[in-house]
Amino acid sequence: MKRSKITIFLSLLAFLYVCPQKGFSDDILGAGASFPYPLYSKMFHEYRKKKGKKVNYQAIGSGGGQRQIVNQTVDFGATDNFIAEKNLKQIKRPLLHVPTCLGAVAVVYNIPGQSQLNLTQENLADIFLGKIKKWNDPRLSASNPKLALPNLDIVVVHRADSSGTSFVFTDFLSKVNANWLKKVGRGKSVRWPVGLGGKKNAGVASYVTQVLGSIGYLELAYALGAKLPQARIENKSGNFIKPTVLCTALAGDLDIPDDTRVSLTNSPALNAYPMASFTWLLLYKEQKYANRTKEAAKSLVDLIWWMLNEGQEIAEPLHYVPLPEKALEKAKNILRSVTYDDKPLLTV
Amino acid sequence: MLGEKTLKIFVFISAASVLLLLFVFASTLLWKSLPSIRVFGYKFLTGTTWDPISESFSALPFLVGTLVTSFLALLISFPFSLAIGVVLGEYFNTGVWSYFFRSLIELLAGIPSVVYGFWGLSFLVPRVRDLQVKFGVMPYGVGIFTSALVLAIMIIPFSALMLREMIYLVPKKYKEAALALGATRFEMIWKVALPYARSGIFAGFMLALGRAMGETMAVTMVIGNSNDFPRSIFSPGNTMSSLVANEFAEVSDNFYLSTIIQVALLLFLVTIFINIISKYITRKLSVRSSL
Numbered sequence: 265m266k267r268s269k270i271t272i273f274l275s276l277l278a279f280l281y282v283c284p285q286k287g288f289s290d291d292i293l294g295a296g297a298s299f300p301y302p303l304y305s306k307m308f309h310e311y312r313k314k315k316g317k318k319v320n321y322q323a324i325g326s327g328g329g330q331r332q333i334v335n336q337t338v339d340f341g342a343t344d345n346f347i348a349e350k351n352l353k354q355i356k357r358p359l360l361h362v363p364t365c366l367g368a369v370a371v372v373y374n375i376p377g378q379s380q381l382n383l384t385q386e387n388l389a390d391i392f393l394g395k396i397k398k399w400n401d402p403r404l405s406a407s408n409p410k411l412a413l414p415n416l417d418i419v420v421v422h423r424a425d426s427s428g429t430s431f432v433f434t435d436f437l438s439k440v441n442a443n444w445l446k447k448v449g450r451g452k453s454v455r456w457p458v459g460l461g462g463k464k465n466a467g468v469a470s471y472v473t474q475v476l477g478s479i480g481y482l483e484l485a486y487a488l489g490a491k492l493p494q495a496r497i498e499n500k501s502g503n504f505i506k507p508t509v510l511c512t513a514l515a516g517d518l519d520i521p522d523d524t525r526v527s528l529t530n531s532p533a534l535n536a537y538p539m540a541s542f543t544w545l546l547l548y549k550e551q552k553y554a555n556r557t558k559e560a561a562k563s564l565v566d567l568i569w570w571m572l573n574e575g576q577e578i579a580e581p582l583h584y585v586p587l588p589e590k591a592l593e594k595a596k597n598i599l600r601s602v603t604y605d606d607k608p609l610l611t612v
Numbered sequence: 613m614l615g616e617k618t619l620k621i622f623v624f625i626s627a628a629s630v631l632l633l634l635f636v637f638a639s640t641l642l643w644k645s646l647p648s649i650r651v652f653g654y655k656f657l658t659g660t661t662w663d664p665i666s667e668s669f670s671a672l673p674f675l676v677g678t679l680v681t682s683f684l685a686l687l688i689s690f691p692f693s694l695a696i697g698v699v700l701g702e703y704f705n706t707g708v709w710s711y712f713f714r715s716l717i718e719l720l721a722g723i724p725s726v727v728y729g730f731w732g733l734s735f736l737v738p739r740v741r742d743l744q745v746k747f748g749v750m751p752y753g754v755g756i757f758t759s760a761l762v763l764a765i766m767i768i769p770f771s772a773l774m775l776r777e778m779i780y781l782v783p784k785k786y787k788e789a790a791l792a793l794g795a796t797r798f799e800m801i802w803k804v805a806l807p808y809a810r811s812g813i814f815a816g817f818m819l820a821l822g823r824a825m826g827e828t829m830a831v832t833m834v835i836g837n838s839n840d841f842p843r844s845i846f847s848p849g850n851t852m853s854s855l856v857a858n859e860f861a862e863v864s865d866n867f868y869l870s871t872i873i874q875v876a877l878l879l880f881l882v883t884i885f886i887n888i889i890s891k892y893i894t895r896k897l898s899v900r901s902s903l
Contacts, residue, residue, distance in 0.1 A: 324861055335716060453858075455839065471754065
C-alpha cells in the first residue's frame with residue numbers, strides 16, 4: 265500500500281520533470297518589444313497552426329529583449345530601437361537586426377468639436393516644450409484657418425514608462441527642432457519639460473480621453489484602436505500627413521543601409537508620415553553558440569523567413585505596416601546571411 | 613525524541629532563511645546600485661533633476677512623492693479608520709451585523725490595486741478636476757492629491773480592522789470601571805478604551821502607511837508620472853515604486869539600470885527606517901500591564 269503510493273508519487277515527479285523539459289527544448293524562445301506583441305502573437309499562432317512549431321514570446325520590453333539576447337537566454341530578441349554602434353561592438357559575436365514591420369507614432373488630442381487638426385513641426389515641438397500653452401494660440405490657428413480653436417489650456421501627455429514610442433517621437437522632434445535637441449534630446453525616456461505621464465499606450469490614451477484640452481502621442485495601431493482623433497503632421501516636404509498604414513509605409517520605402525539600422529523619422533518622401541520606425545528581431549549571425557543544435561537554429565531562421573513572407577499579410581488587418589519592397593528585400597538578405605558552423609542556413 | 617529535534621531544526625532553518633533572504637535582498641540592491649552610488653553620492657538625495665539623456669539623476673522628487681502621498685493618505689484615512697474601528701470594536705462588536713461589516717471591509721482589502729487605479733481614473737479624476745477648476749489651479753485631475761485619495765481608500769481596511777481588534781481587546785474591567793464611575797459611553801471610549809489601545813492603534817496605522825508607501829499600480833495610474841519636483845499637492849508627481857515600475861522594463865543601459873536599482877534601494881531603506889521608528893514609538897506608547 266505504502267509502496268504503491270511512493271511509486272505513484274515518484275512517477276508523478278518524474279512526469280512533471282520530464283514534460284516541460286521536453287516541451288521547452290522544442291519551443292522557440294523570444295523576448296522583447298511589447299509594441300509588436302499583438303502582431304507577433306497572431307503570427308506565432310498562425311505559424312503553429314501551419315507548421316506545428318510553438319513560439320514562446322515574452323513581451324518584456326525592448327530593453328529586456330536586448331539584455332536577454334546578449335545574455336543568450338533566448339533564441340531571438342525583439343526591439344523597437346536599433347542597438348547603437350558602440351554597444352553593438354561590445355557584444356561578443358555579431359548580432360543581426362531583422363526588421364519585421366513598421367510602426368508609426370500618432371499625435372492624438374482631446375478638444376471640443378474634435379475637428380481635424382494640422383500641426384507644423386515647430387508647433388508640435390513648442391507644445392511639448394511648454395511654449396504654446398493655449399489651444400487658441402495664433403501660431404496654431406495659422407495652420408488651422410478653418411478651425412475655431414477654444415480658449416483652453418493645453419495639457420501635454422507623454423509616456424511615463426520608458427518606451428520605443430517615446431524614442432521615435434523625441435527622435436523626430438530632435439531632428440526638426442534645434443531647441444528640442446538642446447533642451448530635451450532623444451531617448452526612450454527623457455526629461456519632459458511639461459505634462460503628465462501615462463503608463464503604456466493605454467495610460468496615455470486614458471489620460472487623453474479623460475483630460476479636456478490634452479494632447480499626447482500613441483503608437484498608431486493603438487490610436488486607431490482607441491478611436492482618438494489623430495493630428496496631421498507636417499512632413500519634410502511641408503505636407504500635412506495623416507498617420508495611415510499607406511503613408512507610414514512610404515517612410516520606409518527609401519534607400520536604407522543594408523543592415524536596416526536606420527531612423528525613419530522625418531522621411532524625405534513626398535507623402536510620407538514623418539514619425540515612423542522599423543521594429544526588429546535580434547539574432548546572432550553565427551548560430552552555433554552555447555550548445556545550440558542545428559535543428560534549433562534552422563527552425564528559428566525558418567520562423568523569421570515565414571514572418572517576412574506569409575507573415576507580412578497578417579500585419580495590415582491589425583493596423584501594423586508591412587515592410588515596403590526595398591526594406592523587405594534587405595531583411596531577407598540579412599536572414600540569408602545567418603550561418604551555422606559557417607554554412608548558410610537558408611537556401612532560398 | 614526524534615520529532616522534537618526535527619521540528620526544532622526545521623523551525624530554526626526556516627527562521628534563519630528568512631533573515632538570510634533579507635540580507636541577500638539588501639546586498640543585491642546595494643551591489644547593483646554601486647555604480648550609481650559612486651557617481652552621485654549623497655547628491656542622489658538632494659538634486660531635483662531626473663534626466664536620462666544627460667545622465668543626471670537624483671531621486672528627491674520621488675522620495676518626496678512617496679512620503680507626501682503616503683502621509684497624506686494616512687491623514688485622510690485617519691478619521692474614517694478610527695470611526696470604523698470604534699463602531700466595530702465597541703458598538704457592533706459581535707453578531708451578524710458585525711460579521712457583515714467586517715467582511716465588507718475585508719473585501720475592500722482584497723480588491724486588486726489596478727481596479728482601484730481604474731476607478732480613481734474614471735471616477736475620482738473628473739471630480740478632482742472640478743475641484744481644481746474651483747481652486748484656480750491647472751486642472752489636470754490627476755496628481756499627488758488624487759493618488760493620496762485613492763491610497764487612503766486602499767489603506768482604510770488595514771488600519772480599521774487592526775483598530776477594531778485593539779479596541780475590542782481592551783479588558784472589560786476597565787471599560788466597566790469607567791462606566792461605573794459615571795462616564796458616558798463616549799467618554800469611556802475616548803478616555804479609557806482608545807488611550808489603553810493606543811500602541812496597537814498606532815501600529816495599525818503604521819501597517820497602513822507601509823502599504824501606502826509600497827503601492828505601485830494604483831498610484832502610477834493617477835499620479836501623473838511627472839519626474840519634476842512637485843510644486844503643490846495638486847501637481848502631478850511620481851513615487852519611487854512607480855518610477856521603478858515605469859522605467860525598469862525598457863532599460864538597456866547598465867548605468868541607468870543601476871540608478872533605478874538605487875531608487876529601489878532607497879525605497880527599501882525608507883521602509884525599514886519607518887518600520888524601526890514605528891516599532892520604537894509603539895513600545896513607548898504601550899500601556900504597562902501594571903496599570
